[in-house]
Amino acid sequence: MEDVDIAQRLKRSPNGKKDIHVILRFKSRMTRNRVLRQSKLLRAKGVFVREDLTPLNHEVFMSVKRKMSDEVKSVWSRNGAISYKDARDVVHRVEWEDYQHWLDLPWPKK
Template structure:
């Protein structure tokens, strides 16, 4: 319960330059970073809640990264 309470206060903490992130598995972290860094022209924000990775595109549409899509994100080339 404490963990969830702290995560819910993320916006307040961010205003004080304190960033709280979930402890993701190595695979989820790699996918999270792939979504965040590989398609910067199409992805505006990336976050995770309870191990589920979501992102908002440039049209402000929220997408959930499904397990079936993990390999797609991992296979995308890193930007130069």
């Protein structure tokens, strides 16, 4: 707890899920980066860690994740920069110039 500046628990989601969502603000960027680097280990224990993105970055992140799910294997962000791994395991960084392309793609039909 000495590394956490403030912690806030969010309300339960509208669909009634009982997942606990907590926002943490770390005292140092080094600690935050260390936690983000360990996110794979935490995920194995049922703890999911993600950055708090701006609304635009979050929309682009979700577009990359959902709009071409057959071609995109995984998506992540570090320091606000969005990256993804394609089906051939090649890592790509989503550049600012590509944002509109991802936003303009149609959402998949349910």
